[in-house]
Amino acid sequence: MRTSIIIAIFCSLSAMVSAQQYTLEECINIALQNNVNIKQQELNKAQRHIAYTQARNELLPSVNASAGQNFIFGRSIGLDNTYQNTNSSQTSLGVGANITLFDGLRMKHNIDAKRADLSAAEADLEKFKDDMEISVATAFLQVLLQKELLQIANEQIQLTDANMNRRKELIKSGKMAQGEIYELEAQRAREEQNKVQAESNLKLALLDLAQIMELDDFSNFDVSAPPVESIISEGVPLSPFDIFQTALLTRPEIKAAEYRWQSSEKEVLMAKSQLYPSLSFGANFGTGYYNMSGRPNDSFNKQIRNNMSNSLGFSLRIPIFNKFQTRDNIRLAELAAANNQLEIDKVKIDLRKRIEQAYQNALGAQSKWKATQKSELSGREAYRFAQEKFDNGRANPYELFQAKSSLTQTLSDQAQAKYEYAFRLKILELLKN
Known part of the structure; x- marks a missing residue:
């Protein structure tokens, strides 16, 4: 100073x-x-x-969680792959991460x-x-x-x-x-x-x-x-x-x-x-719960365990014009x-x-x-x-x-x-x- x-x-x-x-x-x-x-x-x-x-x-890296709740009224596709007049609801949960590996x-x-x-x-x-x-x-x-x-x-x-x-x-x-x-x-x-x-x-x-x-x-x-x-x-x-x-x-x-x-x-x-070009890497984890009225449904905890899915992937972006x-x-x-x-x-x-x-x-x-x-x-x-x-x-x-x-x-x-x-x-x- x-x-x-x-x-x-x-x-x-x-x-x-x-x-x-x-x-x-x-x-x-x-x-x-x-x-x-x-x-x-x-x-x-x-x-x-x-x-x-x-x-x-x-x-x-960026990490984000997601949650969704959908309510379906009217015709919905059932387990036999046919549409039925019934109401249903669907809950989805997920976590995703992404990191840039190279961006010039x-x-x-x-x-x-x-x-x-x-x-x-x-x-x-x-x-x-x-x-x-x-x-x-x-x-x-x-x-x-x-x-x-x-x-x-x-x-x-x-x-x-x-x-x-x-x-x-x-x-x-x-x-x-x-x-x-x-x-x-x-x-x-x-x-x-x-x-x-x-x-x-x-x-x-x-x-x-x-x-x-x-x-x-x-x-x-x-x-x-x-x-x-x-x-x-x-x-x-x-x-x-x-x-x-x-x-x-x-x-x-x-x-x-x-x-x-x-x-x-x-x-x-x-x-x-x-x-x-830019290259990024991402990882995702998700699960969900599905409920259809008028038929038996597995419990919420069971569906959450059974519906788990994971994914890994690379994304390449190449500038052209x-x-x-x-x-x-x-x-x-x-x-x-x-x-x-x-x-x-x-x-x-x-x-x-x-x-x-x-x-x-x-x-x-x-x-x-x-x-x-x-x-x-x-x-x-x-x-x-x-x-x-x-x-x-x-x-x-x-x-x-x-x-x-x-x-x-x-x-x-x-x-x-x-x-x-x-x-x-x-x-x-x-x-x-």
């Missing part, structure tokens, strides 16, 4: 902190349990398993085809789970991003509050005019608005994750995770070619397409088996097999495109992440310098506000770049395994 892969990338997640706080592993497990599409695919797998079992059971290997090919169908259903189920896991991981990362943006908003408010307190002290001591506080108060109001928006975005991200998990109650839903830096410490894999070569051996969509092609190849052989149905069935099966072969090529091409796009996206996100790290250092230094200038009276409040706004934007861009990079790495890792 791919769950262990994502969890390994996220490192060892801490256990649930509270009743409403979930780790990534718990989110994925809940989503896999609740998702309707996965449940439907599990039912489809169960149906394929039953079909495979039925195909194997066709090798067994149709049953064998059918078993192989149903086995391949079952394997394809298992691969489809794995693909559904992969898609669900990456959806949960994506939504989980989005929650972490919104949490960090909210933290940035809170930190900016705390920084502004500290500046306001410092200026109020200067105003009290007469070293600064009262008007110097108004710009900070306006800035504080804007930052409070940004915080409210960040809180709303976090709630929406949590709602999105909870809906993907299909939770019944998510009013107090929250997540717990380690710092995202641990996610992106491994870096981008070596090359898209290496990822693609590994994916060819492991990806469930490739396996599913190959299994469907194998099944269609067996169906071609099944169609061709209709060209060969069936309106070209066998020929057309073979052609249709061959066309289906050819189409499934093309489907394998199509899945491989699509997978190659996805890997190359994911690889380039990861490289771009990595470069953006590194660039924002440098921007953070320069932004913090620019804000520190603007703060010193303002404190020394060499800068006005607007210049300080501009430096602080620039730093806030840089921190926001850095957080988004960081989580985008983590998301791109998730995509690559899932495509590889």
